[in-house]
Amino acid sequence: MSRLTRRQVLYSSAAALTGAVLAAPAAFPASAAGRPADGHGHSAGHGHSAGHGHSAGHQMPEPFDEVYQGRHIEGWPADDDGSPDGGHGGHHTGGAAGPHEGMDFVVRIDNDDLHVMRNADGTWISLVNHYETFTTPRALARAAVRELQGAELVPVVTG
Amino acid sequence: MAVRKNQADLTATEKRNFVDAVLELKSSGRYDEFINTHNAFIIGDTDNGERTGHRSPSFLPWHRRFLIQFEEALQSITPSVTLPYWDWTVDRTPRSSLWADDFLGGDGRSGDGRVTSGSFAFGSGKWPMNIRVDGRTFLRRSLGTGVRELPTRAEVDQVLAMPVYDAAPWNSSSDGFRNNIEGWRGPNLHNRVHVWVGGQMTTGASPNDPVFWLHHCFIDKLWADWQRLHPKSGYLPTGNTPNVVDLNDTMKPWNDVTPADLLDHTKFYTYA
Numbered sequence: 001m002s003r004l005t006r007r008q009v010l011y012s013s014a015a016a017l018t019g020a021v022l023a024a025p026a027a028f029p030a031s032a033a034g035r036p037a038d039g040h041g042h043s044a045g046h047g048h049s050a051g052h053g054h055s056a057g058h059q060m061p062e063p064f065d066e067v068y069q070g071r072h073i074e075g076w077p078a079d080d081d082g083s084p085d086g087g088h089g090g091h092h093t094g095g096a097a098g099p100h101e102g103m104d105f106v107v108r109i110d111n112d113d114l115h116v117m118r119n120a121d122g123t124w125i126s127l128v129n130h131y132e133t134f135t136t137p138r139a140l141a142r143a144a145v146r147e148l149q150g151a152e153l154v155p156v157v158t159g
Numbered sequence: 160m161a162v163r164k165n166q167a168d169l170t171a172t173e174k175r176n177f178v179d180a181v182l183e184l185k186s187s188g189r190y191d192e193f194i195n196t197h198n199a200f201i202i203g204d205t206d207n208g209e210r211t212g213h214r215s216p217s218f219l220p221w222h223r224r225f226l227i228q229f230e231e232a233l234q235s236i237t238p239s240v241t242l243p244y245w246d247w248t249v250d251r252t253p254r255s256s257l258w259a260d261d262f263l264g265g266d267g268r269s270g271d272g273r274v275t276s277g278s279f280a281f282g283s284g285k286w287p288m289n290i291r292v293d294g295r296t297f298l299r300r301s302l303g304t305g306v307r308e309l310p311t312r313a314e315v316d317q318v319l320a321m322p323v324y325d326a327a328p329w330n331s332s333s334d335g336f337r338n339n340i341e342g343w344r345g346p347n348l349h350n351r352v353h354v355w356v357g358g359q360m361t362t363g364a365s366p367n368d369p370v371f372w373l374h375h376c377f378i379d380k381l382w383a384d385w386q387r388l389h390p391k392s393g394y395l396p397t398g399n400t401p402n403v404v405d406l407n408d409t410m411k412p413w414n415d416v417t418p419a420d421l422l423d424h425t426k427f428y429t430y431a
Contacts, residue, residue: 115363119214119343120206120332127292127363130201131342131353132305147361149271151293156202156363 059122061105064138071148073141075107105137107144112153114144127156161230161428163380166243166257166373167250168431173243174262178278180233180240181369182285189232194290194366196412197225201363206330209402211411216325216395217404218341219382220418222375224410227427229372241428244376247352248312253302263370265300272299272358279369292362299358300368306354314346319385324395329403335395336385340378349378380430386422394418 063076107114107126115127116137123133124140128147134140169177184190200212200221212221226242233240250257253266264277274297279286281297288296318339326335331343342350352374353360359367366372386392397406404410406419424430 115202117202117205120328120330127202129354129361130363130365131350131361133343148293151295153293154291156198156292 061136061138064141066138068142069145070150071145072110073108073138073145075105075137075141078104078106107137107141109141109144109148109153114141114153115156116140128153161234161241162431163241163376163428164243164431166245166262167255169243169262171261173240176237176240177233177243178262178369180236182278183236184232185286190366191289193225193229193232194364197366198290198363200412206328206332207402210330211404214331214338214341214343215403216329216337217410217418218337219379220394220421221404221410223379223382223421223424224413224416226372226375226379228413230428242372242376244380244430245370245373246377247309247355247374248315251309257370257373258302263368263373264298266302267298267300267358271295271297272301274298274300274358288359288367290364290367291359292364298368300360301357303355305357305361306351309355310346310348310351315348315381317346318348319381319388322389322392324392326395329396329400336392340381340385348381349374379424383424383430394422 060077061075063074065072065074067073104118105116105124107116117125119125119133121133123135124137125131125133126140126144128144129140132143134143164173181190197212204210204213204215206214211217212225230240230242233242245257257263258265260277262277264274264279267274274280275282277283279298286298288298318336321336321339323335325337326333331338331341334344339345340348342348353365356368356370356374359365360371360374394406396403399405404418407417409415409417
């Protein structure tokens with residue numbers, strides 16, 4: 001993708017802010033018991049059963065928009081060309097949602113894009129939790145909030 | 160010929176030489192180029208598109224080449240240094256000597272996960288997080304939090320017993336040895352270890368934690384072990400597979416090396 005993407009524009013401005021973002025976290029989540037039941041895939045090493053609900057038709061998850069542990073998380077399906085669609089018009093003046101064709105769902109935390117990817121079985125991963133799968137983008141966004149402990153996302157650097 | 164050892168068997172001098180060479184690569188900027196490369200591939204590799212470094216048959220040869228390149232960089236500083244491996248089926252607690260202050264430093268502290276001891280602690284001033292996915296500039300770990308248990312030897316043996324290297328559709332949904340060792344299927348080996356360590360190891364920028372190399376060195380050794388167990392099983396696929404690195408296709412980012420070139424690790428190093 002040759003054009004300057006919306007993500008890159010967003011991130012170039014976000015980069016200037018990253019020195020000031022070390023908000024004090026609340027208690028670190030100590031166990032999976034503290035996590036929402038709708039989310040966790042097979043990170044505990046029990047195979048892939050959690051993801052198979054989506055595997056047949058790859059039904060695109062519903063948009064979401066909520067405050068979770070003090071962070072504004074939102075997500076919605078992207079268009080075929082990578083630009084967001086539907087219901088979030090105020091956000092989307094700049095074109096594409098992300099630099100990668102694999103991005104078919106947009107996830108944001110406090111208006112910063114979180115890079116996400118859908119697995120072949122319909123589960124999801126993010127750049128913040130890249131080695132464990134989640135059944136929905138909302139669960140992935142919540143996991144990222146817990147992992148970030150108040151920190152802001154910064155530009156994705158791909159050299 | 161380089162000999163790669165179990166990290167538990169390193170002498171104090173070998174540990175110090177390894178750590179010092181890693182720190183020198185960091186201060187020169189060369190270390191961060193490795194993080195950058197890894198992050199770029201982990202973002203770019205997709206199940207239904209081009210995939211090279213992860214979720215594909217070339218996961219193993221790609222990381223073998225990546226580790227050789229890193230090991231050569233270390234050796235350009237101290238020629239005797241080789242990559243150690245971390246057998247997490249044995250050294251499976253935060254009390255392992257791996258996490259001592261004279262080697263990789265300890266677990267992160269409660270609250271913010273910051274590693275506060277050893278050469279890679281933020282306070283040392285020698286280990287800045289320049290390539291990162293969030294605003295935090297300190298190395299973090301949370302050993303055993305994201306998932307309680309590291310894989311066991313029995314789980315490793317279960318995966319090593321799989322006779323077929325990889326299978327269509329050659330991605331995270333495949334059956335076969337490669338995807339089971341990578342961890343998208345089965346008992347979950349490689350992926351789970353990233354999650355167990357926590358901190359930057361759970362992100363696309365996972366080489367920010369030097370344990371990345373020791374983890375992948377053990378994965379690489381397990382590939383060699385698998386080859387010995389299944390001498391008639393070869394790398395798959397062997398030709399004309401869209402978006403996937405076939406046996407004799409060159410791999411990015413080097414473009415001059417194929418999986419076939421990397422099948423025999425004894426051309427480059429041996430395992431003690």
